[in-house]
Amino acid sequence: MNNKDENTTIKDLKLIVKEFVQKRNWQIFHTPRNLAESISIESAELLEIFQWFSREDCSKIKHDLARRERMREELADVLIYSLSLSNIMGIDITETIRDKLTKNENRYPISKFRGISPKDHNV
Ligand SMILES: [Mg+2]
Structure with missing residues (x-):
């Protein structure tokens, strides 16, 4: 199976996130406020990757594999909580x-x- 953007819809991702949450019964914690806070917290973690970076350092980050992996994970966290918020709000x-x-x-x-x-x- 090819899990790439080219053959995955937003509907697919919303369902995957919804099932992940439901299987753990975490929807009881997923209030709109908690999810908005989580998006903000994960956004800060994403931003932390760049802390004290110069403009030149930022342009090199694509080639820094460790930072790129951290960025992938924090971006995923932001997107997962965003999808969860859209799920519960019907957005x-x-x-x-x-x-x-x-x-x-x-x-x-x-x-x-x-x-x-x-x-x-x-x-
Ligand atoms: Mg995180």
Whole structure:
């Protein structure tokens, strides 16, 4: 079986996460607040990988296999808790991402923001 993005849907991942949680009866702990906190905690763990990195260090991280593996794991934690939150809230991830990207497109039109950070544009 090929467990790659190319042949896995978000629906598949939501079901895998849901089954993992249900088999352990962990849904009793998975309140929206607990999951939002967990996403934030795991995001901090992801960010910690870069602590004290210079811009140059960041560009080298792709070739640092140990850090890359840590990054994979923390990214997975963020995504797993995000999928769990979407499961219990009945949030459709595809629709939500498309809606948010449409808002972002309107907020940051290409004509004004191409190659320009929002922080440099007084947004
Ligand atoms: Mg973690």
